[in-house]
Amino acid sequence: MLDTVLVILLTALLAIGALLTAMTSRLLRAAIMLAVTSAVLTAIMFRLNAPLAAVFELSVCAGLVPAIFISAIGLTRRLDPEGLKARFKDRIKRYWFLPVILVAVAAGLSQIHFVTDFIVSAPDSAGETVQTVFWNTRPLDLLGQVAALLAAAFAVVVLLKETTND
Amino acid sequence: MLPLFVLVPLALLMIVNLPVGQFLRRWSWGLTLLLTIAQAAALICFAPHLKAGGFLATLIPLTLELDNLSCVMLLAIAIVVGASLLVARGTVSGMKQLSNFASLVLIAMAGMNALALLRDLFSLWLFFEVVGVASFVLIAFRRDRGALEGAFTYIILSGVATVLMLGGLAILMLVGRGESSPLTFANVQAALQISGGLTAARLGIGMFLCGLLIKGGLVPFHGWLPGAYSAANAPASVLLAGIVTKATGVYGLMRVVSSVIPPTPGVNAVVLFAGAAAVVIGALGALYQSEMKRLFAYSSISQVGYILLGLGCGGPLGMLGATLHLFNHAIFKSLLFVNAAAVEQRVGTTDMTRLGGLGSKMPWTNVTSLIATLSTAGVPPLSGFWSKLIIVVALWQGAHYGYAVVAILFSLVTLGYLLLMQRKVFFGEMPAELANTREASPSVVISAVVLAGITFGMGVLFPLLLKTFLLPVKSIFPLQ
Amino acid sequence: MTEAVLLFTVFGIGVILTAIVGFYCLLTTKSLIRALIAVEILAKAVTLLIVLCGYLTGRMALAQTLAITLIIIEVAIVVVAISVVLALFKQDGDADATTMRTLKG
Numbered sequence: 001m002l003d004t005v006l007v008i009l010l011t012a013l014l015a016i017g018a019l020l021t022a023m024t025s026r027l028l029r030a031a032i033m034l035a036v037t038s039a040v041l042t043a044i045m046f047r048l049n050a051p052l053a054a055v056f057e058l059s060v061c062a063g064l065v066p067a068i069f070i071s072a073i074g075l076t077r078r079l080d081p082e083g084l085k086a087r088f089k090d091r092i093k094r095y096w097f098l099p100v101i102l103v104a105v106a107a108g109l110s111q112i113h114f115v116t117d118f119i120v121s122a123p124d125s126a127g128e129t130v131q132t133v134f135w136n137t138r139p140l141d142l143l144g145q146v147a148a149l150l151a152a153a154f155a156v157v158v159l160l161k162e163t164t165n166d
Numbered sequence: 167m168l169p170l171f172v173l174v175p176l177a178l179l180m181i182v183n184l185p186v187g188q189f190l191r192r193w194s195w196g197l198t199l200l201l202t203i204a205q206a207a208a209l210i211c212f213a214p215h216l217k218a219g220g221f222l223a224t225l226i227p228l229t230l231e232l233d234n235l236s237c238v239m240l241l242a243i244a245i246v247v248g249a250s251l252l253v254a255r256g257t258v259s260g261m262k263q264l265s266n267f268a269s270l271v272l273i274a275m276a277g278m279n280a281l282a283l284l285r286d287l288f289s290l291w292l293f294f295e296v297v298g299v300a301s302f303v304l305i306a307f308r309r310d311r312g313a314l315e316g317a318f319t320y321i322i323l324s325g326v327a328t329v330l331m332l333g334g335l336a337i338l339m340l341v342g343r344g345e346s347s348p349l350t351f352a353n354v355q356a357a358l359q360i361s362g363g364l365t366a367a368r369l370g371i372g373m374f375l376c377g378l379l380i381k382g383g384l385v386p387f388h389g390w391l392p393g394a395y396s397a398a399n400a401p402a403s404v405l406l407a408g409i410v411t412k413a414t415g416v417y418g419l420m421r422v423v424s425s426v427i428p429p430t431p432g433v434n435a436v437v438l439f440a441g442a443a444a445v446v447i448g449a450l451g452a453l454y455q456s457e458m459k460r461l462f463a464y465s466s467i468s469q470v471g472y473i474l475l476g477l478g479c480g481g482p483l484g485m486l487g488a489t490l491h492l493f494n495h496a497i498f499k500s501l502l503f504v505n506a507a508a509v510e511q512r513v514g515t516t517d518m519t520r521l522g523g524l525g526s527k528m529p530w531t532n533v534t535s536l537i538a539t540l541s542t543a544g545v546p547p548l549s550g551f552w553s554k555l556i557i558v559v560a561l562w563q564g565a566h567y568g569y570a571v572v573a574i575l576f577s578l579v580t581l582g583y584l585l586l587m588q589r590k591v592f593f594g595e596m597p598a599e600l601a602n603t604r605e606a607s608p609s610v611v612i613s614a615v616v617l618a619g620i621t622f623g624m625g626v627l628f629p630l631l632l633k634t635f636l637l638p639v640k641s642i643f644p645l646q
Numbered sequence: 647m648t649e650a651v652l653l654f655t656v657f658g659i660g661v662i663l664t665a666i667v668g669f670y671c672l673l674t675t676k677s678l679i680r681a682l683i684a685v686e687i688l689a690k691a692v693t694l695l696i697v698l699c700g701y702l703t704g705r706m707a708l709a710q711t712l713a714i715t716l717i718i719i720e721v722a723i724v725v726v727a728i729s730v731v732l733a734l735f736k737q738d739g740d741a742d743a744t745t746m747r748t749l750k751g
Contacts, residue, residue: 004652011660014694018664018687022671030683041690044657045713048701053713057693060717065686065724072679072728075735094674101670102663109659128707130714137347138711140172140228140284144277144292145718147176151273151299152722158266158303159729288712295719302726306733314734318678321727325685326672329665332692332716336699339709348705 316397334373382415400507408500441474487556508606523596543581
């Protein structure tokens with residue numbers, strides 16, 4: 001019973017976090033709410049026995065990514081209070097029915113009786129750990145991650161470095 | 167042997183960017199070009215001897231496999247990347263910029279090589295992403311407004327596609343439960359054969375395909391493609407149009423349709439319809455373009471439609487036609503973009519309303535562009551004729567008469583709009599301000615001549631190639 | 647109701663709701679950075695879906711590797727996208743006012 005409450009609570013928090021991220025009129029707050037959403041997701045991952053992925057989610061998605069966002073947001077134009085008020089009204093106009101949609105969809109989905117026959121809670125495959133999967137069966141993925149990160153490093157060099165004539 | 171195709175480009179990337187002064191970076195362009203030549207040579211000379219396993223594979227257990235489709239793809243990758251590098255030599259200024267360009271090309275090349283060799287749906291997505299990240303930067307390379315906006319649009323759409331692909335994969339994982347590695351092509355196919363009727367299975371594979379189509383810029387999600395192509399700088403557009411969209415979208419789709427989705431008449435009918443739609447939409451869109459690169463981008467959409475038509479036939483002959491057209495299309499479309507780059511280099515614009523009469527000033531560009539045009543339209547004896555012929559024959563054999571007629575008819579439309587382009591750019595009256603135009607720089611001309619030579623040579627020597635090199639392609643499909 | 651069915655139902659609804667928010671935000675926004683944040687919200691939904699499906703099939707190790715790979719790629723994409731936004735900012739003087747003209751057209 002306690003577990004059921006916890007699961008439902010976490011899901012609600014996740015949805016609300018995403019909603020607030022989308023709806024706040026200030027980008028800075030949106031970035032912070034994104035971090036909070038990630039933190040909720042981390043908790044959900046712990047509940048689903050995924051501690052390693054959860055650690056990554058917490059350090060990278062709740063830490064690094066919002067930090068990158070905030071560094072970029074620092075360069076945006078600051079709105080005066082008048083402008084902020086106008087923007088807030090504009091956002092309310094565009095977003096007011098999103099919570100309504102969400103509640104309606106959630107209510108609708110919880111009423112549908114899903115076909116869950118094909119779900120049997122299977123025992124965890126014996127002897128399989130993240131390390132063995134990464135190094136023994138999916139080393140190609142590690143290579144892909146390295147390549148993508150290298151490409152991202154080049155993005156910074158190519159796009160942000162001042163061009164010098166040599 | 168096979169891991170080398172992925173590891174060598176990445177190793178070279180590391181080496182040329184070692185922080186030991188500018189010495190190594192000076193060589194990065196040359197070394198990258200050398201690598202593409204080596205890859206092409208290795209495939210032409212040793213293709214039958216390349217195989218999975220061997221000493222290296224036990225040392226580095228990457229799960230790679232090679233078949234004829236992979237071979238064709240790897241060869242096309244080597245040729246087009248080489249051509250793009252040659253164009254970069256003539257159009258990218260500054261040693262540092264050229265070195266950065268070569269490094270990004272190396273990442274894209276490693277990613278595309280991996281795509282051609284891997285046999286796992288999740289890795290497929292991952293290397294889509296690797297090639298994608300490299301191409302975002304390549305599009306934005308010029309750093310003007312259009313290029314940056316094009317890159318950002320691509321990033322956002324690619325993000326949506328990622329969500330669709332991975333959501334689909336997660337659902338497929340749920341369906342293919344109990345397998346030891348539930349995401350390899352073979353295992354997903356087995357799972358789909360058992361429980362393909364489940365709504366969940368259909369949803370999963372459908373979402374994955376939607377994401378794949380968005381990332382590859384295929385019909386009906388082709389909206390972003392012409393914009394991104396024309397915004398990128400010349401060598402990047404050669405690379406993107408010539409090979410990146412082929413190695414990701416078209417090749418990915420061919421793989422998924424031929425070795426993941428269980429072959430059923432329903433799937434083939436959908437592929438055929440999508441192919442015919444792409445042929446028509448692309449050709450009609452191309453009729454209304456006044457900018458060279460945009461016109462070629464629409465033409466690409468149309469040519470990809472032919473590949474889908476071949477694929478949708480479902481037999482070995484159709485598969486042969488599709489594979490061959492994939493290769494030919496990569497070559498002659500790159501050639502067209504190289505020609506656009508030549509015009510852009512000397513005139514500064516590719517807007518056809520401001521061009522004219524360049525034929526006498528740029529003879530090499532003129533002739534090679536004519537060869538590419540005729541090959542795209544399927545005029546004998548150029549390479550495009552043979553692949554289109556095989557596709558039409560396959561359609562006819564499969565009793566898809568309507569689609570065969572569409573294929574032939576829109577070949578004529580292709581000829582029409584490309585000859586119109588040829589007339590506007592290279593013939594006709596020359597505007598006064600273009601009187602001082604010169605032929606493009608040597609490296610661009612070399613690139614165009616090599617590609618034109620391949621198009622011409624493939625066409626003339628086709629009967630010979632068919633027996634030795636191409637017929638084995640059929641082995642991808644079991645002979646019925 | 648077994649535990650698996652409960653988790654499937656509740657977290658499944660969570661995934662769908664988060665995805666709806668992400669798509670809605672992406673479609674209505676004009677700001678580049680917020681579009682990127684919307685893609686991040688979508689990525690959250692799909693990460694949860696992968697972990698959930700891994701849990702339900704008893705393949706947590708596999709699901710965790712996939713989730714970690716996804717997170718790494720997310721970072722690479724965000725870095726590239728923010729670089730593009732900053733490069734645009736250098737031209738305009740404001741990183742937020744840039745609207746996505748190309749996505750509409």
